[in-house]
Amino acid sequence: MTSEDAMHNHDDHDDEHDHDNHFSDMQARVKALETILTQKGLIDPAAIDAIVETYETKVGPRNGARVVAKAWSEPDFAEWLRSDATAAIASLGYTGRQGEHMRAVFNTPETHNLVVCTLCSCYPWAVLGLPPVWYKAPPYRSRAVIDPRGVLEEFGVTLPETKKIRVWDSTAELRYIVIPERPAGTEDLDHEALADLVTRDSMIGTGLANPAGDAR
Template structure:
């Protein structure tokens, strides 16, 4: 052993301490063993950095707001409905859409890890994966919402969805009043990533 770790030390402790060097060491080792194609890594990064992200989810929301048949299909079987739009795959194999109403606001968390609907929203933001969000969103969602600048109207219940299985949740926000003249593209531009997690509302353009 080139390092002075005992055999009981976890394998990860054998890697360099700096995380950037740690990932480089793993990538180099796996590449030299023939197990990784660095071009495949570039392709994965390209997809999640530039192609798969919250614009997908926003297109789904805008379509649901403008196409009543689609909205119905989305609420009945979101997996099928979003597949129609080409949004399928890893971390989105089983999708459920949950609709905000004047009676209920929906908010999504994964307390056990970081489950998130990748094909619709991309890679989760840092705060979604943070201990503070994971710990608190289930117990005090309204305090968390207040930190995001969201105060719900009196009488609106909060429903927190803890993603404990492979079902991935998309919040269908309420369409803001005063947007009747907007088409689906213009509506999609109003829908933020956070609104589809349930930590933001959608506002009409000023």
């Protein structure tokens, strides 16, 4: 698909424009501390990112993996997720600002989905967990739109030439979760074990779900 198809038109929502981004008091205070400490040479933002990344799996409820596991095992839930992801996700008790207005895009044997986002403040971390550090880099976003297959290969995901790749750009109103394909040989696994196979990267499309042998 072309990059034109991939990008949403951000100008559609001018009336919402003023509410696109917001920092809570605490978010702003932490940014202020980071700015001062960086200016004073006491911290290096890259080092902070690196520490935060080690806690990638320790931030937020990260309930996206359970959403995926349920969709894999319950066709009715998958259908609901397809038609109204916001309501389907909320039905599991997962609500909150970052989880609102979600759309689920399903990987199939024919199509792989990849999500880009600038992390202004709309990344749905409550559902997906912390974003990877490289997600913040503007080149990732632009390259993912222009050459998604090449970007995926850099992440070690080589897809057959015949598989289509769709790129989704989060908007202020709509955030995406990729429902990866269910790995083979997982028929006997329960929800919990299935959820263990669902990585953050697989829910943004830069990875696939882990193979069955990785279940705990």
